[in-house]
Amino acid sequence: MKIAPKGEQARNNTALPKALTLIEALPWLERFHGKTVVIKFGGNAMVDESLKAAFAQDVVFLRYAGLHPVVVHGGGPQINTQLGKLGLESSFTNGLRVTTPETMDVVRMVLAGQVQRELVGLLNEHGPFAVGMTGEDAHTMTAVKRYAVVDGEQVDIGLVGDIVNIEAGAVKALIGDGRIPVISSIARGTDGHVYNINADTAASALAVALGAEMLVVLTDVEGLYADWPNSDDVISQLGTTELEELLPTLASGMLPKMEGCLNAVRSGVGTARVLDGRVQHSLLLEIFTDEGIGTMVVPDDDTTVLGGLA
Ligand SMILES: Nc1ncnc2c1ncn2[C@@H]1O[C@H](COP(=O)(O)OP(=O)(O)O)[C@@H](O)[C@H]1O
Numbered sequence: 141m142k143i144a145p146k147g148e149q150a151r152n153n154t155a156l157p158k159a160l161t162l163i164e165a166l167p168w169l170e171r172f173h174g175k176t177v178v179i180k181f182g183g184n185a186m187v188d189e190s191l192k193a194a195f196a197q198d199v200v201f202l203r204y205a206g207l208h209p210v211v212v213h214g215g216g217p218q219i220n221t222q223l224g225k226l227g228l229e230s231s232f233t234n235g236l237r238v239t240t241p242e243t244m245d246v247v248r249m250v251l252a253g254q255v256q257r258e259l260v261g262l263l264n265e266h267g268p269f270a271v272g273m274t275g276e277d278a279h280t281m282t283a284v285k286r287y288a289v290v291d292g293e294q295v296d297i298g299l300v301g302d303i304v305n306i307e308a309g310a311v312k313a314l315i316g317d318g319r320i321p322v323i324s325s326i327a328r329g330t331d332g333h334v335y336n337i338n339a340d341t342a343a344s345a346l347a348v349a350l351g352a353e354m355l356v357v358l359t360d361v362e363g364l365y366a367d368w369p370n371s372d373d374v375i376s377q378l379g380t381t382e383l384e385e386l387l388p389t390l391a392s393g394m395l396p397k398m399e400g401c402l403n404a405v406r407s408g409v410g411t412a413r414v415l416d417g418r419v420q421h422s423l424l425l426e427i428f429t430d431e432g433i434g435t436m437v438v439p440d441d442d443t444t445v446l447g448g449l450a
Protein backbone atom coordinates (compact mmCIF):
# COMPACT_ATOMS: atom_id res chain seq x y z
CA MET A 141 0.00 0.00 0.00
CA LYS A 142 1.18 3.51 -0.71
CA ILE A 143 -0.30 6.53 1.05
CA ALA A 144 -0.30 9.76 -0.92
CA PRO A 145 2.00 12.26 0.74
CA LYS A 146 0.47 15.50 1.98
CA GLY A 147 0.35 18.12 -0.74
CA GLU A 148 -0.33 15.54 -3.52
CA GLN A 149 -3.54 17.35 -4.35
CA ALA A 150 -1.65 20.61 -4.81
CA ARG A 151 0.84 18.86 -7.08
CA ASN A 152 -2.02 17.47 -9.14
CA ASN A 153 -3.14 21.04 -9.71
CA THR A 154 0.29 22.10 -10.95
CA ALA A 155 0.30 19.06 -13.26
CA LEU A 156 -2.86 20.23 -15.03
CA PRO A 157 -1.14 22.86 -17.24
CA LYS A 158 1.24 20.12 -18.41
CA ALA A 159 -1.71 17.94 -19.36
CA LEU A 160 -3.28 20.88 -21.20
CA THR A 161 -0.06 21.43 -23.14
CA LEU A 162 -0.04 17.80 -24.14
CA ILE A 163 -3.69 17.86 -25.13
CA GLU A 164 -3.12 20.97 -27.24
CA ALA A 165 -1.12 18.69 -29.52
CA LEU A 166 -4.01 16.29 -30.08
CA PRO A 167 -5.53 17.92 -33.22
CA TRP A 168 -2.10 17.92 -34.85
CA LEU A 169 -1.36 14.35 -33.81
CA GLU A 170 -4.66 13.34 -35.43
CA ARG A 171 -3.90 15.43 -38.50
CA PHE A 172 -0.30 14.31 -39.08
CA HIS A 173 -0.26 10.74 -37.82
CA GLY A 174 1.20 8.49 -40.53
CA LYS A 175 2.25 11.48 -42.66
CA THR A 176 5.72 12.11 -44.02
CA VAL A 177 7.50 15.31 -42.99
CA VAL A 178 10.71 16.27 -44.78
CA ILE A 179 12.91 18.41 -42.54
CA LYS A 180 15.82 20.35 -43.98
CA PHE A 181 18.39 21.17 -41.29
CA GLY A 182 20.56 23.99 -42.59
CA GLY A 183 24.24 24.26 -41.82
CA ASN A 184 23.67 27.75 -40.41
CA ALA A 185 21.14 26.36 -37.91
CA MET A 186 23.67 23.85 -36.55
CA VAL A 187 25.33 26.52 -34.47
CA ASP A 188 25.86 24.72 -31.19
CA GLU A 189 25.82 21.30 -29.61
CA SER A 190 22.68 21.85 -27.53
CA LEU A 191 20.69 22.98 -30.59
CA LYS A 192 21.75 19.90 -32.55
CA ALA A 193 20.82 17.64 -29.63
CA ALA A 194 17.42 19.38 -29.28
CA PHE A 195 16.85 18.97 -33.02
CA ALA A 196 17.55 15.23 -32.71
CA GLN A 197 15.10 15.00 -29.79
CA ASP A 198 12.40 16.74 -31.82
CA VAL A 199 12.86 14.45 -34.81
CA VAL A 200 12.72 11.32 -32.63
CA PHE A 201 9.65 12.77 -30.89
CA LEU A 202 7.95 13.10 -34.29
CA ARG A 203 8.79 9.47 -35.00
CA TYR A 204 7.31 8.30 -31.69
CA ALA A 205 4.26 10.50 -32.31
CA GLY A 206 3.54 8.44 -35.44
CA LEU A 207 4.84 10.81 -38.13
CA HIS A 208 7.49 9.76 -40.64
CA PRO A 209 10.34 12.28 -40.42
CA VAL A 210 12.97 12.37 -43.17
CA VAL A 211 16.00 14.62 -42.63
CA VAL A 212 17.88 16.33 -45.46
CA HIS A 213 20.83 18.25 -44.10
CA GLY A 214 22.98 21.11 -45.32
CA GLY A 215 26.46 22.07 -44.23
CA GLY A 216 27.50 25.16 -46.19
CA PRO A 217 29.45 26.77 -43.29
CA GLN A 218 31.07 23.42 -42.42
CA ILE A 219 32.20 23.04 -46.06
CA ASN A 220 33.59 26.60 -45.96
CA THR A 221 35.61 25.78 -42.84
CA GLN A 222 37.12 22.68 -44.40
CA LEU A 223 37.89 24.46 -47.68
CA GLY A 224 39.57 27.22 -45.64
CA LYS A 225 41.72 24.69 -43.79
CA LEU A 226 42.82 23.28 -47.14
CA GLY A 227 43.51 26.75 -48.50
CA LEU A 228 40.87 26.42 -51.23
CA GLU A 229 38.88 29.44 -52.43
CA SER A 230 35.11 29.20 -52.76
CA SER A 231 32.42 31.50 -54.11
CA PHE A 232 28.66 31.49 -54.64
CA THR A 233 26.60 32.48 -57.68
CA ASN A 234 22.79 32.75 -57.30
CA GLY A 235 23.19 31.19 -53.82
CA LEU A 236 24.96 28.12 -55.30
CA ARG A 237 28.57 27.13 -54.59
CA VAL A 238 30.83 27.24 -57.62
CA THR A 239 32.05 23.64 -57.45
CA THR A 240 35.31 22.51 -59.04
CA PRO A 241 36.18 18.76 -58.96
CA GLU A 242 38.52 19.52 -56.04
CA THR A 243 35.74 21.39 -54.20
CA MET A 244 33.36 18.52 -54.88
CA ASP A 245 35.65 16.10 -53.05
CA VAL A 246 35.52 18.36 -49.99
CA VAL A 247 31.72 18.83 -50.25
CA ARG A 248 31.21 15.08 -50.35
CA MET A 249 33.63 14.45 -47.51
CA VAL A 250 32.11 17.09 -45.22
CA LEU A 251 28.43 16.35 -45.95
CA ALA A 252 28.51 12.55 -46.02
CA GLY A 253 31.50 11.95 -43.75
CA GLN A 254 31.07 14.62 -41.12
CA VAL A 255 27.71 16.43 -40.88
CA GLN A 256 25.55 13.42 -41.75
CA ARG A 257 27.50 11.12 -39.40
CA GLU A 258 27.08 13.57 -36.55
CA LEU A 259 23.31 13.84 -37.03
CA VAL A 260 22.96 10.07 -37.34
CA GLY A 261 24.87 9.68 -34.09
CA LEU A 262 22.70 12.23 -32.24
CA LEU A 263 19.46 10.63 -33.46
CA ASN A 264 20.66 7.15 -32.60
CA GLU A 265 21.29 8.14 -29.00
CA HIS A 266 17.52 7.65 -28.71
CA GLY A 267 17.28 4.26 -30.40
CA PRO A 268 18.17 2.43 -33.62
CA PHE A 269 16.43 4.93 -35.89
CA ALA A 270 18.70 6.94 -38.15
CA VAL A 271 20.22 5.58 -41.34
CA GLY A 272 22.47 7.92 -43.28
CA MET A 273 22.74 7.96 -47.06
CA THR A 274 23.48 10.37 -49.89
CA GLY A 275 21.40 10.97 -52.98
CA GLU A 276 23.87 8.73 -54.81
CA ASP A 277 22.68 5.64 -52.94
CA ALA A 278 20.25 3.36 -54.78
CA HIS A 279 19.85 6.07 -57.49
CA THR A 280 17.88 8.13 -54.98
CA MET A 281 18.83 11.40 -56.70
CA THR A 282 19.96 11.77 -60.29
CA ALA A 283 21.15 15.15 -61.52
CA VAL A 284 22.30 16.94 -64.64
CA LYS A 285 24.67 19.88 -64.77
CA ARG A 286 23.07 23.15 -63.76
CA TYR A 287 24.06 26.59 -64.96
CA ALA A 288 23.49 29.85 -63.11
CA VAL A 289 22.00 32.85 -64.87
CA VAL A 290 23.58 36.26 -64.19
CA ASP A 291 22.22 39.33 -65.99
CA GLY A 292 20.51 37.02 -68.46
CA GLU A 293 23.79 35.24 -69.25
CA GLN A 294 24.34 31.52 -68.60
CA VAL A 295 27.28 31.02 -66.20
CA ASP A 296 29.20 27.76 -65.68
CA ILE A 297 29.32 26.96 -61.94
CA GLY A 298 31.00 23.57 -62.26
CA LEU A 299 29.67 20.40 -60.69
CA VAL A 300 26.40 21.87 -59.42
CA GLY A 301 23.44 19.74 -60.31
CA ASP A 302 19.73 19.99 -61.00
CA ILE A 303 17.78 16.96 -59.85
CA VAL A 304 16.06 15.30 -62.80
CA ASN A 305 14.91 12.10 -61.15
CA ILE A 306 14.24 10.75 -57.69
CA GLU A 307 13.94 7.04 -56.99
CA ALA A 308 12.27 7.14 -53.59
CA GLY A 309 12.17 3.37 -53.05
CA ALA A 310 15.14 3.14 -50.68
CA VAL A 311 13.87 6.04 -48.56
CA LYS A 312 10.35 4.57 -48.46
CA ALA A 313 11.74 1.19 -47.42
CA LEU A 314 13.58 2.82 -44.52
CA ILE A 315 10.43 4.69 -43.47
CA GLY A 316 8.45 1.46 -43.71
CA ASP A 317 10.98 -0.16 -41.41
CA GLY A 318 10.50 2.58 -38.82
CA ARG A 319 13.85 4.26 -39.56
CA ILE A 320 14.68 7.93 -39.96
CA PRO A 321 16.56 8.53 -43.24
CA VAL A 322 19.24 11.22 -43.00
CA ILE A 323 20.19 12.32 -46.49
CA SER A 324 23.13 14.35 -47.81
CA SER A 325 22.43 16.52 -50.85
CA ILE A 326 24.76 14.85 -53.32
CA ALA A 327 23.47 13.28 -56.52
CA ARG A 328 24.75 10.90 -59.13
CA GLY A 329 24.95 12.12 -62.72
CA THR A 330 24.34 9.84 -65.66
CA ASP A 331 27.59 11.23 -67.14
CA GLY A 332 29.86 9.69 -64.51
CA HIS A 333 30.09 12.85 -62.39
CA VAL A 334 28.87 13.36 -58.85
CA TYR A 335 26.94 16.61 -58.39
CA ASN A 336 26.67 19.11 -55.56
CA ILE A 337 23.00 19.90 -54.93
CA ASN A 338 21.80 22.77 -52.79
CA ALA A 339 20.27 21.08 -49.74
CA ASP A 340 17.05 23.15 -49.90
CA THR A 341 16.53 22.07 -53.50
CA ALA A 342 17.21 18.42 -52.59
CA ALA A 343 14.78 18.53 -49.64
CA SER A 344 12.08 20.05 -51.80
CA ALA A 345 12.47 17.47 -54.59
CA LEU A 346 12.43 14.64 -52.07
CA ALA A 347 9.32 16.01 -50.32
CA VAL A 348 7.52 16.00 -53.67
CA ALA A 349 8.69 12.47 -54.57
CA LEU A 350 7.60 11.14 -51.16
CA GLY A 351 4.21 12.87 -51.33
CA ALA A 352 5.10 14.56 -48.04
CA GLU A 353 2.53 16.43 -46.00
CA MET A 354 5.02 19.09 -45.06
CA LEU A 355 8.44 20.48 -45.87
CA VAL A 356 10.10 22.21 -42.92
CA VAL A 357 13.27 24.24 -43.50
CA LEU A 358 15.31 25.15 -40.42
CA THR A 359 17.63 28.08 -40.97
CA ASP A 360 19.33 30.96 -39.14
CA VAL A 361 16.67 33.66 -39.54
CA GLU A 362 13.16 33.91 -38.09
CA GLY A 363 11.55 33.27 -41.47
CA LEU A 364 11.19 35.12 -44.74
CA TYR A 365 11.68 38.84 -44.14
CA ALA A 366 9.34 41.05 -46.15
CA ASP A 367 12.05 43.62 -46.90
CA TRP A 368 15.42 42.12 -46.05
CA PRO A 369 17.90 43.59 -44.98
CA ASN A 370 15.99 46.84 -44.31
CA SER A 371 13.42 45.44 -41.90
CA ASP A 372 12.94 42.36 -39.76
CA ASP A 373 9.19 42.01 -40.38
CA VAL A 374 8.61 38.31 -40.97
CA ILE A 375 5.96 37.17 -43.46
CA SER A 376 3.95 34.64 -41.45
CA GLN A 377 2.00 33.17 -44.35
CA LEU A 378 1.89 33.56 -48.11
CA GLY A 379 0.39 31.82 -51.12
CA THR A 380 2.40 30.45 -54.02
CA THR A 381 1.61 33.30 -56.43
CA GLU A 382 2.68 35.89 -53.86
CA LEU A 383 5.88 33.94 -53.30
CA GLU A 384 6.57 33.69 -57.02
CA GLU A 385 6.31 37.48 -57.26
CA LEU A 386 8.75 37.90 -54.36
CA LEU A 387 11.41 35.51 -55.70
CA PRO A 388 13.30 38.03 -57.89
CA THR A 389 13.81 40.26 -54.82
CA LEU A 390 15.43 37.50 -52.72
CA ALA A 391 19.15 37.23 -52.15
CA SER A 392 21.77 34.63 -51.28
CA GLY A 393 20.68 31.42 -49.52
CA MET A 394 17.05 32.53 -49.28
CA LEU A 395 16.58 32.16 -53.04
CA PRO A 396 17.03 28.36 -53.35
CA LYS A 397 15.15 27.98 -50.05
CA MET A 398 12.03 29.81 -51.23
CA GLU A 399 12.27 28.32 -54.74
CA GLY A 400 12.24 24.93 -53.02
CA CYS A 401 9.19 25.85 -50.92
CA LEU A 402 7.37 27.12 -54.01
CA ASN A 403 8.18 24.01 -56.02
CA ALA A 404 7.10 21.73 -53.16
CA VAL A 405 3.71 23.34 -52.56
CA ARG A 406 2.98 23.70 -56.30
CA SER A 407 3.78 19.98 -56.66
CA GLY A 408 1.39 18.75 -53.98
CA VAL A 409 3.21 19.05 -50.63
CA GLY A 410 0.60 20.41 -48.17
CA THR A 411 2.63 23.29 -46.74
CA ALA A 412 6.27 24.43 -46.66
CA ARG A 413 7.59 26.24 -43.60
CA VAL A 414 10.78 28.19 -42.94
CA LEU A 415 11.68 28.26 -39.24
CA ASP A 416 14.39 29.67 -37.04
CA GLY A 417 16.58 26.68 -36.24
CA ARG A 418 18.38 28.74 -33.59
CA VAL A 419 15.28 28.52 -31.39
CA GLN A 420 15.34 25.31 -29.36
CA HIS A 421 12.52 22.92 -30.24
CA SER A 422 11.17 25.23 -32.96
CA LEU A 423 10.20 22.09 -34.90
CA LEU A 424 7.90 20.83 -32.14
CA LEU A 425 6.49 24.29 -31.52
CA GLU A 426 5.62 24.65 -35.18
CA ILE A 427 4.07 21.24 -35.68
CA PHE A 428 2.29 20.63 -32.39
CA THR A 429 1.21 23.99 -30.97
CA ASP A 430 -1.04 26.90 -31.91
CA GLU A 431 1.99 29.16 -32.01
CA GLY A 432 2.84 29.00 -35.69
CA ILE A 433 6.30 30.53 -35.98
CA GLY A 434 8.34 31.47 -39.03
CA THR A 435 6.92 31.59 -42.56
CA MET A 436 4.39 29.19 -44.02
CA VAL A 437 3.82 28.77 -47.76
CA VAL A 438 0.34 27.50 -48.59
CA PRO A 439 -1.41 26.66 -51.86
CA ASP A 440 -3.06 29.71 -53.47
CA ASP A 441 -6.56 28.39 -52.92
CA ASP A 442 -5.89 27.79 -49.22
CA THR A 443 -5.53 31.12 -47.50
CA THR A 444 -7.38 29.96 -44.39
CA VAL A 445 -4.53 27.86 -43.00
CA LEU A 446 -3.63 29.16 -39.54
CA GLY A 447 -0.81 28.43 -37.15
CA GLY A 448 0.54 24.91 -37.48
CA LEU A 449 -2.80 23.30 -38.34
CA ALA A 450 -2.76 22.90 -42.09
N1 LIG B 1 14.16 37.97 -47.57
C1 LIG B 1 15.00 37.31 -46.76
N2 LIG B 1 14.56 36.88 -45.56
C2 LIG B 1 15.40 36.22 -44.72
N3 LIG B 1 16.71 35.95 -45.00
C3 LIG B 1 17.21 36.35 -46.19
C4 LIG B 1 16.38 37.03 -47.12
N4 LIG B 1 17.13 37.27 -48.22
C5 LIG B 1 18.35 36.77 -47.98
N5 LIG B 1 18.43 36.21 -46.76
C6 LIG B 1 19.62 35.53 -46.22
O1 LIG B 1 19.46 34.12 -46.37
C7 LIG B 1 20.12 33.46 -45.29
C8 LIG B 1 19.61 32.02 -45.13
O2 LIG B 1 20.14 31.19 -46.16
P1 LIG B 1 21.45 30.28 -45.92
O3 LIG B 1 22.54 31.14 -45.41
O4 LIG B 1 21.70 29.53 -47.18
O5 LIG B 1 20.99 29.33 -44.73
P2 LIG B 1 21.01 27.73 -44.54
O6 LIG B 1 22.43 27.33 -44.24
O7 LIG B 1 20.10 27.54 -43.39
O8 LIG B 1 20.50 27.09 -45.81
C9 LIG B 1 19.81 34.38 -44.12
O9 LIG B 1 20.73 34.23 -43.06
C10 LIG B 1 19.90 35.78 -44.75
O10 LIG B 1 21.22 36.26 -44.66
Ligand SMILES: CC(=O)N[C@@H](CCC(=O)OP(=O)(O)O)C(=O)O
Nearest residue numbers: 183214215216236237337338339
Ligand atom coordinates in the same frame (compact mmCIF):
# COMPACT_ATOMS: atom_id res chain seq x y z
C1 LIG C 1 25.27 23.78 -54.80
C2 LIG C 1 25.43 24.19 -53.37
O1 LIG C 1 25.50 25.38 -53.08
N1 LIG C 1 25.50 23.21 -52.46
C3 LIG C 1 25.66 23.45 -51.05
C4 LIG C 1 25.34 22.14 -50.32
C5 LIG C 1 25.22 22.31 -48.83
C6 LIG C 1 24.06 23.21 -48.45
O2 LIG C 1 23.13 23.50 -49.19
O3 LIG C 1 24.15 23.64 -47.13
P1 LIG C 1 23.25 24.75 -46.41
O4 LIG C 1 21.85 24.26 -46.43
O5 LIG C 1 23.83 24.80 -45.05
O6 LIG C 1 23.38 26.06 -47.16
C7 LIG C 1 27.11 23.91 -50.71
O7 LIG C 1 28.04 23.48 -51.37
O8 LIG C 1 27.24 24.69 -49.75
